[in-house]
Amino acid sequence: MSTNSNTIVSLPDQRTARIPKMNFLSKENGILSWLLTGDHKRIAILYLISITFFFFIGGALAGLIRLELLTPQSDLMATDTYNKVFTMHGVIMIFLFLVPSVPATLGNFLIPMMLGAKDLALPKINLLSWYLYMVGGILVITTMVTGGVDTGWTFTTPLSTHYVNTNVLTTGLAVFVAGFSSIFTGLNFIVTIHKMRCPGMTWFRMPLFVWSHYAASILMVLGTPVLAIAIVLVALERTVNIGIFDPTKGGDPLLFQHLFWFYSHPAVYIMILPGMGVISETISTFSRKRVFGYTAVAFSSVAIAVFGFFVWAHHMFIMGISNYSMLVFSLLTMLVAVPSAIKIFNWTFTLYKGSITFETPMLYSFGFMGLFTIGGLTGVFLGSSGTDIHLTETYFIVAHFHFVMVGGMLMAFLAGIHFWWPKMTGRMYPEKISQLAAVVTFIGFNLTFFPQFILGMLGMPRRYAAYPPEFQVLNVFSTAGATILGVGYLLPILYLTWSLKYGEIAGDNPWQATGLEWQTQSPPLTENFAVTPIMDHEAYDYEWLDQQKAKEVASVG
């Protein structure tokens, strides 16, 4: 036990401690034991690797974008190339990183353990969804090497159907396949959460991480098919030219927007909700307190999921939708902002009268709270239809969703990776350098994206390869920030890989956390628990944990 007063980390005695011989990593060896595995933890690792790979491709593209925007002219690359770069950046980051990031890695790894189950309900489907993801990913890579696509990730018709001659079909197929990958993941989670909970694990004893994944899964299952059909229609329109989105043949291009955003707006909640789940866990653990207003937070997740289906047309305010539906959608958009506000305040008040320590996951969580608050509030600028007219389709939008997606989701993802790293690998990451990385990321992020709010206010349109010179200075700041941000993202790769071999042995429960996943060895056994656990206490019940420790001490002594 470390008696250090400013950390809760308590590691076993490093001289005697060993990684357990029997664990899900050591169980079988050989490449096939991974490629054919049904083990949710191994699949999670597979996802983690592939997602990181695509994240860095997307990141590289982002770097290119920022470089191009250093100067007002499009001098680094031709406008065509630039269009392809930002399209691929969008497609990769959204469909191959953000949507699966937390659910497919952390969710996959943790949900069964948090519920005290041996595995997800449908292990084969789980593996299948990884393969689908990989197929999607490979298709995207193919698109890139065979000339890319320049429709923007939104595939706006009729541009995508009749006016570009790039690989729209391959990309469409990629998105279609990746979409089914996330459908199956979500389906798997819902079934698991309903049917695989261990004895005593009632709905209101589940960690909030599980709640938020439940909400996100609902969106995945019900939303994604609509994207699928929209993509199919685009493909048909493009190949056999049936005119369903072609005004000259009597079609309506806005119909595509409806179908597309019916998925793609809920998609942002698919991306952010799991992140919120992570934050609930870390905030509670590092302030040694039950989450303030557990039920409120739980239900706000579900509320977001439900309202998330009613707001899609706020992406079309200036596209000539009916003013009456503008009213409805704008109002509902305002409503959906409320649950997020609730969450933020509940997390804040979880700190109140806690006993707070500042390990890396907590730093990232603070980062999340700050940036997500900004991201959410700027969302209100756009939900209010009047200001939307001025701000939409400018860099304000870009800054807004990067604050939510990168500042929110990516911070949460990193928080989660650091938080559960010891559980996944059995070893600690190096604390000091990772704290540094967290701070660097935070600074770099703000420097990158805050200037873009001002650019948006000034009216700089998004997706511009060349821009009027007066916008340059802010763009230079943004690019400078991006460089720092890049460093902030490279650091974890390095030290986490390092820690795989040299990290300290973590022991079962380095954070003194209460979740069931911490009550078993790390890395866990293939079937997670030696005996099926029985949930006999509320979530985040730290007294219970202390009693457990007391018992152990007694039994040892």
Added chain:
Amino acid sequence: MSEPIQHGVEHENDHGGHEHHVTPPIVYLVIFGCLLTLTGLTVGASYIEMGVFNPIVAIAIGVVKATLVVLFFMGVKYSTKLTKLTVGAGLFTFMVLIGMTLADYFTRAWGRW
């Protein structure tokens, strides 16, 4: 969406051997009969001039048929609350998609602002 709690409760006794219901064939036979008759009915109805009501009747009969299939062939009538909720959720979202999209198209004609 607050239903999950009920399942939480009901889920516990799911484990305690929730006995699987076997629908007797006679039920299937009757439903089968109804479906065929309704098919005949809807085809017949389509030959009668009812103006506005032709589509309404056709859809109504369709809904009845679908309900019969869902309730008996798919056995929702005898299945858990959870299954019922699932079906409900599906219909709900389906309606949201169609309803709110059509609402936009219908209201575009009103007023010219």
Added chain:
Amino acid sequence: MNHISGVFWEFLVKWMTNFALFPPEASKIAPQMDALLFFITLVSLIGLTSVILLVTSFSILYSKERHPQAVQIEGSTLLEATWTIIPLGLFLIMFVWGSLIYFRVYTPPANAMNIYVVGKQWMWKAEHPGGQHEINALHVPMGRAVQLTLISQDVFHSFSIPAFRVKREAIPGRYTTVWFEPTTPGTYHLFCTQYCGTNHSAMIGDIVVLSPDDFKKWLAESTSGNSLAQNGEKLFASLSCNACHNTRPDARGPSLANVYGAKLPLASGGTVLADDAYIREAILNPSQHVTQGYAPIMPTYQGQISEEGVIALVEYIKNLNSDYRIQQTTNTTDLLPEGEGKVGAAGQKPAAQPAGQGMVKQ
């Protein structure tokens, strides 16, 4: 690299000297829009600072050194209600305020002067009623309400003037409108903000606001001889529309005089307001818009007239021997020429009534 840094310093200085968070307020709507923007910004800042203050103060007060033992608190309905209701209230205010501005931006006043704008990959073409054409530029008079009737010839474009705080998508196959009243002379940015393909970022131009006199001068200098309506008239003749649309009693088509702004009774039942959108539709998809008492014999001109051509025709029909604005307000069915009232020629489809009602494609 070095030239970048050179440019960088140059503009850093420039930027420091005139640092701006908002573009100039050059239209009547701009200050109203900014008022709302400032309001939301203020609320956001208050919200953000309160969160930051709480988080920092809690992390200082309750850090492990100071506060080794956490005190478990279940929650507080009162607090939670507070931070549910207060944001909700604020958001609703923003919703109402925002919608008001939205309607103001997209509801042109009746006396606005109308300019047609056609977006095409990758340029903006403006057509003044006087027949002046502009490309990637728009000259407008100060202190006069200007209505833009936008349409795209290919993909979605978006006509954005940050200095006026207005923006509207130009949609293929459909007119959209936006209006503004410039308040300060000068040259402002015009952007296409909806991604529209390769040269999206080159689809920019200048909005030139002139004092009324200068504007008159400009109109005089840059006129192309014929007014837009006159071009329309030529086209009307060359397409021999007047073969049917004439005032002769045996005319096969309704006379178009005074039609604009009228409420026309449709063969399919119901009436329709003959505005730009309707006239455009009636040219391209005639049989969907047959006026009562006439057979659906008009051929479609889909694909035979460019959007500019359609615009010229619309403008011509608008100006057919009447000031349409007056009739727009009066009940106009009696203004329609002879032979209009009579119903029941062959080839009507009363069918479209039940489901078709209210689904006007606009």
Added chain:
Amino acid sequence: MSDSTIITHGAPEAQHHEHPSYQRHHFESVEQQADATNFAMWLFLLTEIMFFGGLFTAYLIYRNWYYPAFVEASHQLNIFWGTANTAVLISSSFTMAMGVYFAETRRKGWLVFCLVLTFLLGLVFLGIKTIEYSEKIEKHHVPGFHYSVSAFTDPQSDPEIYKEYHDKPMALDMARHTELYFFLYFAMTGMHALHMIIGIAILGVMIFKARAGAYTAGHVTFVENFGLYWHFVDIVWIFLFPLLYLISRHQ
């Protein structure tokens, strides 16, 4: 999809002797496994509903915009074949339901019989669809492939339809929009037929496994879940039939 979850006959987990061979190691009990897979199937059907939802939305919008075109275009469909197909599909649903019943009551012979019947009825359905499709191809009513509007601009040119409906000739601009109707017709029925084909393929496998007695030893989950899928496909058709064939019949 759910076959991949259940067809695996028991991961050989040494310590799980007491469980039936078809229980996956990570489930506590057979009931739990049955519940879970059944629920999963239902969720999958939800995604299917939403998938078709997009098409239904498009159909409703364009039907309202181009009502006359949709009316006359729908007259081109053959109500006789449509009705026959509906009957066929409903019967196949019935035989499938009976199949589930016999699986539950562990009567192998009857189960196989029902599955074979369902299989055949499925094929009949597809056969009839082929007839209808080929008719459309002859008449050049396939959108995007030399589509011809002559049957609508000049109904007399299509005698047997004309003598039944006496359609008025449509102006070209409206007649053009029949292409949208036929696209939606092909998209919806095609998507439906695709589901049929997948179903029939799975049925083929099932018949063999059923003869091997895989489903009459208490492990009925897979038959039940497949039943759900089959009935769902039936339901989709129950709505496609009136929407595409019937609601404009009377004009």
